[in-house]
Amino acid sequence: MDKERILVVDDEEDICEIIKFNLENEGYDVTVAYSAEEALQLDLNSFQLLLLDVMMGEISGFKLANTLKNSSRYHKIPLIFITAKGTENDTLTGFSLGADDYIQKPFSIKEVIARVRAVIARSNTGTVTKGEKWGYQGIEVDMESKSVTIDGQKVSLSRKELEILVLLIRKPGKVYSRADIIHRVWRDEDNVLDRTVDVNVTRLRKKIEPYGKQIVTRQGYGYCFEVI
Template sequence: MEDYKILVVDDEEDLCEILQFNLESEGFYVETAFSAEEALDKEIAGFDLILLDVMMGNISGFKMASILRKDPKTKKVPIIFLTAKDSENDTLTGFTLGADDYISKPFSIKEVVARVKAVLRRVKEAEEAPEEVVVYEGLEMNINEKKVKLDGDAVKLTKKEFEILKLFLENQGRVFSRDEILNRVWKNESYVLDRTIDVNITRLRKKIGEYGKNIVTRLGYGYCFEIN
């Protein structure tokens, strides 16, 4: 599939072999590593995507992802976490570290292949799309690069926080109910509770400084990004 290179990192050697066989059958070039240490010895920047197990030896998948995101050469390499840890906090941790997707074990190989293709497709579309920037006074959002700046300084947002802010900035003045936010941001993720939406919005308000006050609660209706 367009000579995409994928790195599978998991301490279960049998699982690595199964994933490698099936992904190669789909036309991908695949390499495997049985630990984060082994993976980090490779030229990570040369891969188009990493399938990364969370629970490994001395260096966990989360730690490896953190290392990659801090390196300018590898910070944009897409990561899909493969893990038996599927609590809400674990999922949020994964996305906070910049994960592009999160697949809980046990999983079907068809699901993994489909998710890999979906992430690669999104990355390609983002690279080909013209730069799109949404600005409200000193708050700037680069849609393609998934970056937010506050008065010129970078703001670190989780994937969900970014998508919530994007929804608000692109629809300034419009009130969104919790159900609408759920359907647009979380889509088919069935584990989400109302409090999860509230917690994400509370964190988002704090991270965007003075503009946090623009995200207002309309009792009985939902949330809105008000224009001064």
């Protein structure tokens, strides 16, 4: 079985070597780049995960992540930020850019390994998609027919509930704030409150039981679809 490939992008050589050594001991194939510019010269789609430092030269980790997530070629590559910056705003910025996780320096290498395993597991065995169909375990969403089945039984979702489900299930582990959900689901509608999102998520959870628990509330951040 081929080893899963990880790219570490950090301008601190000591940190890169520590991460590389320990992840290789766990069976991963690890490549190191000491700048975002160097990383962009590589075949990024050959990696199953990128670990990005935030504070780097001319192109920061945030800027690199934004470039990748806005690219049709690279937007599906999982990302973990590793950084000394640890304020709530920094964390929210990282998740809003599509990060799958966020680790603050100084970190324990055991934490890094655990988070790497979790993100790769989600990307390998989480949701599946085929055309306009999305699924996870007993959940099947067909966007062409706008239908949802749970363990083979059709369930009736409102348009907003369906759009929230698709938004979350398409990117397992990604946290969407209430503002993100309002922007993407209610679009240009006025006077939509955070409470409106909460009510729709509560109804959605009930309708997709026993999988309602997969829609997780991240206190202070928003909602995500979590796979086991």
